[in-house]
Amino acid sequence: MDETIATAPDELVRRHLQPGRTLLAVLHAIQDEVGFVPSGTVVPLAKAMNLSRAEVHGVITYYHHFRSEPPAAVTVQLCRAEACRSMGSEALAQHIETRTGCRFAQHRHDDPHAHAHGGGPLALESVYCLGQCALSPALTINGTLHAKVTPQKFDALLAAATTVAHTEEAA
Ligand code: FES
Known part of the structure; x- marks a missing residue:
């Protein structure tokens, strides 16, 4: 588990996956909750959304808004x-x-x-x-x-x- 967050990545993904939600919407919800998109969420997200890891990773790195590590103070x-x-x-x-x-x-x-x-x-x-x-x-x-x-x-x-x-x- 990522030690910088209190919630396990699997649990984060489960919490924010909702029927009809797009990958972008789920990523926004995760980042809104913990301040960034932990790398541990990529695999459960890919599995849940029937995408490849590369596709999920590609979206996270393409959009400037998403951070893959905690933000600076x-x-x-x-x-x-x-x-x-x-x-x-x-x-x-x-x-x-x-x-x-x-x-x-x-x-x-x-x-x-x-x-x-x-x-x-x-x-x-x-x-x-x-x-x-x-x-x-x-x-x-x-x-x-x-x-x-x-x-x-x-x-x-x-x-x-x-x-x-x-x-x-x-x-
Ligand atoms: S050029 Fe538009 S705010 Fe700087």
């Missing part, structure tokens, strides 16, 4: 698309890397580890448009959107997010 997604680039997102990316000592990972379909964060303290991800082009540069921290982000603003946001993450860990 703090995840920063920085927009690297055109409008944000023109407003300094690349300089901001450099600032973030220098400030945190971490590097940006880019989601790539051919990289099976692109979704993995392993539950570490911080993950930096590049994304391409957050729908805030008029308020660029934009980023999210643990899913919360922030616009017109300056290096100073980022430092304050990161400090706040890190405090929340530590508080939750200690609870």
Whole structure:
């Protein structure tokens, strides 16, 4: 059993399989419950849905939304698309890397580890448009959107997010 989750993968799959539910819907439900899609769910999912393991694994790795390992305590997604680039997102990316000592990972379909964060303290991800082009540069921290982000603003946001993450860990 995956030691990072309280529920056995078989049980997770059983709980979220419902008549008429698609593989995507089941994967969403599993990730909503435990924060990621444990690798141990691939075999029972494949069996239950009459698919090959490769098909299930392919869906998990194709969609950026799905993680195969627990998420980092703090995840920063920085927009690297055109409008944000023109407003300094690349300089901001450099600032973030220098400030945190971490590097940006880019989601790539051919990289099976692109979704993995392993539950570490911080993950930096590049994304391409957050729908805030008029308020660029934009980023999210643990899913919360922030616009017109300056290096100073980022430092304050990161400090706040890190405090929340530590508080939750200690609870
Ligand atoms: S280009 Fe960055 S939010 Fe659209």
